[in-house]
Amino acid sequence: MLSFMEPLRGRFGSLVGDMSPRDRTLFLGLILFAYLGALSLAGWAGSGLLGDLQSRIATKSDALSRLEAIEGEFVANTAKVTEIEATLRTTATQDLASFVEKAAQTHDLTANLKAVREKGVTTTGNLVETSYAVELEKVTLVQLTAFLGEIEGGAYPLKVRTARLKTNGAPGTRLLTASFEVAAYKLDESATAAGGAE
Secondary structure (H helix, E strand, O other): OHHHHHHHHHHHHHHHHOOOHHHHHHHHHHHHHHHHHHHHHHHHHHHHHHHHHHHHHHHHHHHHHHHHHHHHHHHHHHHHHHHHHHHHHHOOOOOHHHHHHHHHHHOOOOOOEEEEEEEEEEEEOOEEEEEEEEEEEEEOHHHHHHHHHHHHHOOOOEEEEEEEEEEEOOOOOOEEEEEEEEEEEEEOHHHHHHHHHO
């Protein structure tokens, strides 16, 4: 290393030695200026690289936070699905028509319950949705409200989708005729077993 540097030092010394003091000062100032410029350029490039790395780290950190939030939602939703499936299994053997008839009997509306008819079945994944038409005749508003509270507040998984009401009778003694479309839900265990087998 030293043998390689010796000729360079000798040339530099002879070059500087031949210069006037003023030229020597200017030359050394130029070298110092070039050195400082190179340091500044290296610092600027380093800060740009550091900024780019910080930006990438921030982006990855945001992506990780989003993934953790999605994972939390997935875990919560999985628990909710398990809870819903357990509820559906407890009512799997019960028929909607008998559930509605029992609710009508509880509120002394057996004679007023005119129909509980199945309209159609749709299956999505392992969830079976059956639509029913439910009709009540000559009931008071209080009786109708109590009946709806009974069927919607009960353990049976159903939803009243639509309702049509008609009034009959003279003012003060008006009675209602109500037609409902009710969606009842069951779990298709064969689809669940097939999904688990895959």
